[in-house]
Structures are given as C-alpha cells and as structure tokens.
Amino acid sequence: MGANSSIEWTEATWNPLTGCTKISPGCKHCYAERLAHRLQAMGRSNYVNGFKLTLHEEALSLPLHWRKPRTIFVNSMSDLFHEDVPVEFIYRVFDVMQRASWHRFQVLTKRSGRLLELSPHLPWKSHIWMGVSVENQKYTFRIDHLRKTEARIKFLSLEPLLGPLCRLNLEKIDWVIVGGESGFGARPMNRSWVTDIHDQCQKAGVPFFFKQWGGVNKKATGRKLEGQMWNEMPLGKQIQDGNSGSLEPSPTEQPTFFEFQSSTS
Numbered sequence: 054m055g056a057n058s059s060i061e062w063t064e065a066t067w068n069p070l071t072g073c074t075k076i077s078p079g080c081k082h083c084y085a086e087r088l089a090h091r092l093q094a095m096g097r098s099n100y101v102n103g104f105k106l107t108l109h110e111e112a113l114s115l116p117l118h119w120r121k122p123r124t125i126f127v128n129s130m131s132d133l134f135h136e137d138v139p140v141e142f143i144y145r146v147f148d149v150m151q152r153a154s155w156h157r158f159q160v161l162t163k164r165s166g167r168l169l170e171l172s173p174h175l176p177w178k179s180h181i182w183m184g185v186s187v188e189n190q191k192y193t194f195r196i197d198h199l200r201k202t203e204a205r206i207k208f209l210s211l212e213p214l215l216g217p218l219c220r221l222n223l224e225k226i227d228w229v230i231v232g233g234e235s236g237f238g239a240r241p242m243n244r245s246w247v248t249d250i251h252d253q254c255q256k257a258g259v260p261f262f263f264k265q266w267g268g269v270n271k272k273a274t275g276r277k278l279e280g281q282m283w284n285e286m287p288l289g290k291q292i293q294d295g296n297s298g299s300l301e302p303s304p305t306e307q308p309t310f311f312e313f314q315s316s317t318s
C-alpha cells in the first residue's frame with residue numbers, strides 16, 4: 054500500500070483506502086479506476102474489491118514505520134473525503150499524519166464540502182498539505198471551500214484541465230499545479246488556458262507547477278511551457294524535473310521541499 058511514485062509532484066503513495074465513485078467530469082478517465090481493475094486482475098490482495106471503496110486498517114500505520122522522510126501522496130487510489138468514509142477513519146488517517154511529522158503529506162480531494170465541514174476537527178500541521186482538484190470553471194467553488202479551511206498549506210490541482218479558468222481567486226493559495234489529461238481518450242487542453250493560469254499565478258505571486266500537456270502519448274508532448282519547465286514549489290522551493298533528491302527532516306514544521314505522478318481525486 055505504500056510505494057514509490059512516478060507522479061511528478063510526489064515521492065511515495067499511501068493508500069489506507071482504495072476505490073471511489075465519480076463525482077464530476079474530471080473523473081471520467083480516472084487513473085485510479087483503471088489501475089485498480091488492473092491490480093484486481095493481477096490478484097493483488099488490496100484490490101479484491103476492484104474500485105469499490107474499501108478501507109485498509111492494516112495500512113493505516115505504514116508512514117510511522119518509514120523512517121526516511123518522504124513526500125507522500127495520501128490516497129492516490131481514492132478520495133479521503135468520500136461520503137462513505139467514516140469520519141472516525143478520516144480522523145485516524147490525520148492522526149497518523151500528525152504523528153509522522155518527519156514526512157510531508159499531500160491530501161487531494163474533490164469532496165471539498167466535506168473537507169470544509171470536518172476541517173475544524175482536523176489536526177492541521179504545516180507538514181500536511183491540503184489540495185482540491187478543479188477541472189473547469191463550474192467547480193471553482195472547491196477553491197472557496199479550501200480557502201476557508203484551517204489547512205496551513207493549500208494547493209490546487211487543475212488537472213485534468215478541461216476548460217479555461219478565468220479570474221481565479223488565488224488568495225490564501227500556496228501552490229498551483231496544472232496538467233492535461235493523458236492516456237486513451239484524453240480530452241485536449243488548450244494552450245491559452247495554461248498560459249492564462251500561469252499569468253494569474255505570476256501576478257498573484259503563487260508558485261506554479263506545470264505537470265504535463267498530456268494526450269495519448271504524454272512523453273511525446275512533454276511538460277515544457279514557453280520553452281521551459283515550471284517546477285515551482287511553495288515557499289520558493291523548486292525541484293528538478295524527474296529527480297527529487299532526498300528529503301531531510303526539517304527542524305521546524307515548515308515544508309522545505311516537495312516533488313511531484315499521475316494524480317487522482
């Protein structure tokens with residue numbers, strides 16, 4: 054349940070739950086769904102239920118046993134704030150994150166309403182980064198929900214970007230990631246949507262990370278925008294493309310470094 058990750062913006066994944074249900078257009082070609090079915094066909098014990106929401110008690114404490122500090126994408130195969138996840142389970146996931154303070158956790162959700170509802174009861178620390186996914190203008194309300202939470206580091210995953218996002222309110226947002234859809238049936242992403250978001254980030258002084266153009270062959274389209282890579286990170290830190298280096302324990306709670314794979318939620 055814990056694995057090194059190929060996602061461009063993280064180092065490892067931790068999946069105390071797997072499976073989900075679709076909630077908005079960004080879910081149409083859910084990477085987690087495809088992978089879950091593949092792992093089920095391979096006979097992997099954690100995927101006997103395929104993409105049906107499943108809690109994995111045995112995986113809860115894993116980060117506490119990883120002594121080397123890592124940047125960890127939480128629930129790459131699900132959505133922690135899914136309506137069927139018991140609130141007690143969410144608290145337990147946060148309790149582990151709070152205690153495993155030598156790591157950096159990245160939680161990403163599309164269920165921003167439930168996130169906002171539970172936020173006052175969650176132990177927000179600066180090594181727990183909270184993000185919402187937004188695919189088009191209709192779902193920017195998720196950003197407003199995120200802004201109202203007590204999360205110390207707030208980020209946006211604008212992936213798969215399916216339409217323009219004009220006049221984003223980036224107040225209290227620490228980081229923006231943009232990416233096009235990839236794989237079979239990938240929906241196209243217009244260059245002007247990306248450059249406009251980039252301009253908005255520059256104007257607001259918000260770090261911008263361009264993950265990929267996407268398409269059927271994402272390696273061919275690459276991840277350069279205007280001739281360069283955009284790997285900006287919160288707090289002015291940057292990563293090198295495809296190489297995160299190692300994470301050292303931070304003497305403070307402040308995140309100092311973070312890398313980025315294909316992301317869900």
Ligand code: SF4
Nearest residue numbers: 073074080083317318
């Ligand atoms: S994991 Fe994310 S992308 Fe997949 S169905 Fe759930 S919310 Fe949608």
